[in-house]
Amino acid sequence: MRHLLVKFLSVLLALSWLGVAATPAETALHRGNGSEPETLDPHKSTGEAESWIEMDLFEGLVTADAQGQVIPxxxxxxxxxxxxxxxxxxxxxDGKWSDGTPVTAGDFVFSWRRLVSPDTRSRYAFFLWPVKNAEAISKGRMPATALGAEAVDDLTLRVTLEAPTSYFIASLQHHATYAVSQANVKRFGDDFIRPGNLVSNGAFMLAEAVPQGHVKLVRNPHFHAAGDVALDAVYFYPTENRDAELKRFRAGELDITYDIPDGQIAWTRQNMPGQMRLAPFFSTYWFVYNLRNEPWKSSPQLRAALSMAIDRQLIVDKITQAGEIAAYTVTPPGTDNYKAPLPDWASLTQAERDDRARALLAEAGYGPGGRPLEVELLYNTSENHRKIAIAIDSMWRQKLGVRARLVNQEWKVLLQNRAEGRFRDVVRGGWIGDYNDAYSFLSLFLSDVKGQNHAGYASPDFDRLVKAAASEIDPRARRSLMERAEAQLLADHVVIPVYVHVTTHMVSDRVRGWHDNVRNLHLSRYLSVER
Known part of the structure; x- marks a missing residue:
């Protein structure tokens, strides 16, 4: 060993005599990232795993700082x-694409027209509906060129709105509103997103994308703040098996995990408290009924019965165990200028809810003495989701005599089927607020928001209230409109809220720059790794 060390040092010395510098090791961050990315096209992706990568690749008109706050x-x-x-x-x-060409207002006009065009089939086109004519374009009633976004010159973008919209600036942090290079898309078409083709304007650029393997990003030398980026590379690893991800973290293969398995919360809290990060999260976990299908379409009593029979407190106390809050509303606590309207049954004990659930089930014609019922409960492949589905099945069987057939699908498959309403009964869902406003949650249930209104909910009164709130400039009146809208949504039992999330991550002692925040935004440009 001593001989080898001496030989190695001799080689380094010889290289220095020859004027050859030793190549420094790559400074890389290794991040667990949940499911396999659906796509890295910011106008077509929908999941959190994709958005984390896209936040590193692209920069919208506004972005987030290390604490998750909106900044230029x-x-x-x-x-x-x-x-x-x-x-x-x-x-x-000084804004440039990773090929060195300038980022222009024309790129944003092109990209926003692409987002709202029906040909793109984006599930997030509604993010730009506040812009003049955007909704009409999305619905095929006007050409994309009618969009109220104009490049006054290369560095000036003028946007005309349909009505005053208080949340508009904050919403532009969302990946759907990012610009892509017009020249790049026109050159490569749908292949513009491939490694070697893609140019981006964020802190990093795409180097590799190996299916079921990893996505590798490398530092973008043309980024306007490239001098402040400490990392040479970031690796994102899809890992649907959270126990396997935790093992990789403990082995030193990962610096950050996507989350922590519910069953390992207590162990990590006891054995690795210094690397365990739990924080409040602006997000709600829920299930939705498919209101396109019977019996859900015409039986609010049945929908109410199944929801009331779920013991949410038991789920957060015994299954998730990370400090989640039992949820009875769609919007989470901490929503600015808003107080979610609790349904009357939320104040009952669980035993009282169970009694009411049995009465409602009988009223709907099911249960003892009525028709048997089997409910298909669809969730994306994950041990955490599976445990929650098993608990719900057990509650329904014991309390109502209703059987659940548990079905799991890979994330990409579930996203597509859920967006297109291709599920029989009940599907797992939820939402992470893209900006701190109740509209971010309630707008999902508008009847004309295709791809995100997974339940197929269609209520003219709900639509009227939410759309009126979108353009209301008086804060008190706006709050009242949204609270009335959510009260109706909950009374119609479209959605089964289960709990308000907390974020659970393992973060290595070597990682610097991590700040817990309710948005759970941790852009790699702010992080560094000590090796």
Whole structure:
């Protein structure tokens, strides 16, 4: 061993005599990332796993700081007209794509037209519906060129809104509103997203994308703040088996996990407390009924019965165990200028809810003395989701005599089927607030929001209240409209809220720059690794 060490040092010395510098080791961050990415096209992706990668690759007009707060991004500044109908963004003069070409206002106009075009079939086109004519374009009633977004010059983007929209600027942090390079998309078509083709304007650029393996990003030398980025590379690893992910973390193969298996929360809390990160999260976990199908379409009593029979407190106390809060509303606590309207049955004891559930089940014609019922409960492949589904099945059987048939699908498959309403009975869902406003949650259930209204809910009164809130500029009146809308949504038993999330991550002692925040945003540009 001593001989080998001496030989190695001799080689290094010889290289220095020859003027050859030793190549430094790559400074890389290794992140667990949940499911296999659906796509890295920011206008077509929908999941959290994809968004984390896209936040590293791209930068929207606004972005997030290390604490998850909205800050200027590709736009250096913006102004809003006195009537609140025109937003004018000034782009950074040093904003560049990873091929060195400038990021222009024309790229944003092209990208936003692409997002709202029916040909793109984006499930997030509604993010731009506040923009003039965007909704009509999405519904095929107007051409994409009618969008109220204009490139005044290369660095000035003027956006005209349908009505004053208080949350509009904050919503532009979402990946759906990111720009892609117009020249790049026109050159490669749908293949623009492949490694070697993709150019991006974020802190990193795409180097590798190995299915079921990893996505590798490398530092973008043309990023406007490249000098502040400490990492040479970031590796994202899809790992649907959370126990396997935790093992990789303990072996030193991962620096950050996507989450922690529910069954390992107590163990990690006792044995690895310094690397365990639990934090409140602006997100709700729920299931939705398919209101396109019977018996759900015409039986609110049945929908109510199944929801009331679920002991949410038992789930958070005995299964998830990370400090989650039992949920009875769609919007989570901490929503700005809002107080979610609790349904009356939420104040009952669980025994009282069970009694009411049995009465409602009988009223719907099911249960003892009525028709038998088997419910298909669909969830994406994950041990955490499976345990919750098993618990719900057990509760329904014991209390109501209702059987659940548990069906799991891979994330990409579930996303597609859920978006298109291709599930029989009940599907796992949930939402992470893209900005701190109740509208971020309630807008999902608008009847004309295709791809996100998974239940197929269609209520003219609900639509009217939510759309009125979108353009209401008086904060008190706006709050009242949204609270009334959520009260109706809950009374219709469209969704089964289960709990308000907390984020659970293992973060290595070597990682620097991590800040817990309710948005769970941790862009790699702010992180570093000590080896």
């Amino acid at each position: 991004g590709a736009a250096l500044a913006w102004t809003i007209s006195p009537d609140r109908l025109t937003c004018t963004f000034t782009l950074r003069p």
